[in-house]
Amino acid sequence: MKEITWYFPSTLEEVPELLKKEGVFAHGGGTALLRSNLARVEGLIDLKALPLNFCRDSEGVIEIGAGCTYSQTTEVLQKIDSHNILIPALSGAASTPLRNRITLGGSIAFFPVWSDLMGPLLALEAEVTLIGSNKGSFPLVEYLKKREIRNRSLITGISFKKRELNSYYFRQSRTRFDYSAFSISILVNKIASLPESLCASSSPSAYTSLSASRIEEAVIVIVGCRNKFTRLSSLEDSLKSCSPADLQPKDIAGSLEVEFAAKKNYSPDYLKHLAAVELERGLKAVLRS
Ligand SMILES: Cc1cc2nc3c(=O)[nH]c(=O)nc-3n(C[C@H](O)[C@H](O)[C@H](O)COP(=O)(O)OP(=O)(O)OC[C@H]3O[C@@H](n4cnc5c(N)ncnc54)[C@H](O)[C@@H]3O)c2cc1C
Structure with missing residues (x-):
């Protein structure tokens, strides 16, 4: 051997x-x-003896060591950033013994299509800090796209801005412990805008109480699709500056532009249908909250 x-x-x-x-x-x-x-x-x-097990919260940026496990990450975020989308995402991943072992660094480097980490990190526009052949901080998207950055590099930390955003995380699986077929991560920043009396929508609807707010920023990431992950940029753009009261999540989800490959127990069309249904639910949830 x-x-x-x-x-x-x-x-x-x-x-x-x-x-x-x-x-x-x-x-x-x-x-x-x-x-x-x-x-x-x-x-x-x-990596156990290396200083990769830390969490820093400084000047609006959270940095977590690459050696932190899923469990350690959710525990620390609950104390310093209790609305963070990583909390529901990582709490629902795998099983308790696995969450006590899986590290952030290993999960980013490996990036399985069932990852519960990568959608939220991509939505948070996280950066990775590297040592080795490429030293410094790089946007996560760049790290994923450029093999030359990844080669012979060690991830030491992951950082993202600490922000109060409405978030929604969904993972599609038949049983709780299954690998997810896809996941949806949504972050929305709503700000108060027009006085309610000036808003176009005066009809009673589920969103009437939100008629005085508008969406300043929206980020939607799907992991597990044909290209492994995708950011729904045109949908994000179309949501910007809208009043949540005027949005029709059903129509939005109906025009979902994401393709899936067949997976065990799922055809591509069925996965797309499921993703559209869950996107609609997700949008309703974040716009109401
Ligand atoms: C049964 C089972 C179910 C699972 N279910 C889920 C799930 O539902 N959701 C989910 O998100 N995950 C799940 N996982 C975890 C996932 O499949 C990977 O195993 C995990 O993300 C790898 O993390 P690790 O820390 O164990 O990495 P390792 O196995 O240690 O390493 C993986 C790769 O990353 C490299 N690497 C490790 N650390 C670093 C670093 N700091 N910098 C650069 N490269 C590094 C290694 O060299 C290796 O190539 C599951 C795993 C198992 C076994």
Whole structure:
């Protein structure tokens, strides 16, 4: 049986040299590594002794260490940013023992299509901090799109702005423990605008109480679709400056422009139908809240 060499760095300065070695990979929670083909793995870098287990909340930006598990992340966010979309998303992922192991760094680097982490992080427009062949902070989207940034780099932290946004997270799965077929992350920032008497909509509706507010910003991310993830930018643009009272979530969801590949138990059309239904529900929920 092949022997894998373990490395146990205790300072970040030791890591870049280790990452240069052929076949040597970081070991976060190990939940993906241990299920993958280890034939290409010559060595593993244990991250436990590195200073990757932190949470900083400074000048409106939250930074969480890449070594934090899903459980640690939800626990700390409940104290410092209790509305954060990551809380419902990560609390519903996998099982308790797995949430106690899965790390943020490993989940970003691995990015499975069933990820409960990536939709919320993409919606939050998070940045990743790297060491190794690429040192510095990079928008998460850039990290995902550019292989040259990812290669031989270690994620040390994930940061995002702390903001009071209305949020909604949905994961499609047949049973609670199933991998999700897709997830929807919605963030909306509503601000008070016109006095109620000046608003166009005076008819009684579920949203009448919101007629004096307008949507300043909306972010909608679907993970698990054909391109792995997509941001519904044109829908986001069409929501901006609208009054929630004037929106028809059913019409919006009906024109959903996302394609899915077939998955176990789901045809592409059925997945699209489910996504449209859940998008409508999600929009109703965030616009009302
Ligand atoms: C049965 C099961 C069910 C699951 N269900 C869900 C679910 O519902 N939702 C969900 O979100 N996740 C779920 N997961 C977790 C998901 O599938 C991955 O296993 C997990 O995201 C990997 O994280 P990790 O910390 O264990 O990474 P590891 O297995 O340690 O590493 C994964 C990859 O990332 C690299 N890596 C690790 N740390 C870093 C770092 N800091 N910087 C750069 N690269 C790094 C490794 O070298 C490796 O290539 C489930 C896992 C299992 C086993």
